[in-house]
Amino acid sequence: MQQKLNLYNTLTRKKEEFQPLHPPFVGMYLCGPTVYGEPHLGHARSAVTFDVLYRYLKFIGYKVRYVRNITDVGHLVNDADEGEDKIQKLAKLENLEPMEVAQNYTNIYHRDISRLNNLPPDIEPRASGHIIEQIEMIQEILENGFAYEVNGSVYFDVEKYNKAYKYGKLSGRVIEDLIGNTRTLDGQDEKRASVDFALWKKASPTHIMRWASPWSDGFPGWHLECSAMSRKYLGKTFDIHGGGLDLMFPHHECEIAQSQASHNHTDAARYWIHNNMITVGGQKMGKSLGNFINLSELFNGNHDMLEQAYTPMTIRFFILQAHYRSTLDFSNDALQAARKGYSKLMNGLRILAKMDGQAGTGEPDQKLNEELKKLVEDCFKGLNDDLNTAKTIASLFNLLKKINSLYLGQLTIASITTEVYTLLTETYRTLVLDVLGLQQESTADVEEMLHLVLGFYKEAKDTKAYDKVDEIRAELKKQGIVIKDLKTGIDWAYEE
């Protein structure tokens, strides 16, 4: 590997050089969405952050298996609902099959997330498709003595686990504090301790999402799927586990406990990576506060908080120009600035394409060549330093300044060696397109453009400039468009 990637590991609270367990292979698991609602800006941040990590790992030579789950079962609404499934609750309201709801939101998630040019994961397992694996895992935990059964439900014994291992090592939680602070919990709960969490819940008679198990007809606990599925596809120990910062506790903490209690007594993932939240006026954007903006709303501009629509690439750039571990504040101003920054970066690509083949034809300017090499190196420094895309984008802008100057002749392109020129263009193109995953977004409207061209066409006909008329026809035909001179006016059609 040419590049040394350092990543901040939540487990150690330090930046560490990334070294996979079995190079050149890398296993990466990301907690995906619970499909009971449309994806919002927060989902996008998580997806984009880990998409860039995925892309960069592949770019520096690793063979990556990227697993991102779909949660379509198991999350509880809250304690008061006594085990009613989030997805099921919605299904009842809308009179749909639970799986229909899950499928619908899964489709929307795929649609919106892919518009942001996120690569699809290599495996996208569904919780409902891995009930058997989850049951097996519960059995292991029971056999190892870290769980107990009550009335057909199985709970994880956190206090017992804490004596053998240490519960709370990811989030820095101390179990005594947790117990002390949750004493208000209802007394009729089946759990031995408030900190215990469900591995299997017996379904109430009205609960329609249910599966058979050795304990009861029921459904798996809400942290289990990730442990079971990451293990199935990545192994008992794998390299990277990612997710939003809000999943660190209790979700990821419970995952660690489950994995450790069920097998080998080793950590499941070696590097735990967490992206920070999107905020609105300093407050977390989230479901509970109701201050979230769905991706589809961002794309079409239909939301009270939006002054206009923003394109997918504007959103992607907006996310990338901040470091993933910082909170990122949403505002229209920030998005409008992102749009311009994005366009600027894209214009650089167009200019580069026009300059090919002009370098190395004159006397090399040693100083300039060295300067350019350094700017190229800077671009990678950012990525290697805990995936600091903000830094990398700043470096790309510095590089772009030189590219623009070369293009305008303020710097002499002939004095750049072909070697440096290749390095420069390759770096710029690769980082922008392949690693940051930005893509050209056409703002031009074909109909509008044609309207303009047909105006010139009519003008040429009116003035009997038939050379011009023929030329316009020929050029449009190359684009697969034919002009139709009708009695009623001028029209066009796609060539058949």
Next chain:
RNA sequence: GGUAACGUGGCCGAGUGGCUAGGCUCAGCUCUGCAAAAGCUGCUACAGCGGUUCGAAUCCGCUCGUUACCUCCA
């Protein structure tokens, strides 16, 4: 209450001891038929108060303010 963060110029946002972050906005200049684009220059910074240090936005303490997690949450 427990735990963990954060507070950077008009806006967004990097930066952990000394070297220009960057983008957007604004002003000026170059270029230009006029523009635009691009380049160059400039403008408001490191919440406050102390301390450590030759030197701090960066380390330490206190004060003020904001937030996150502790319940589902990307």
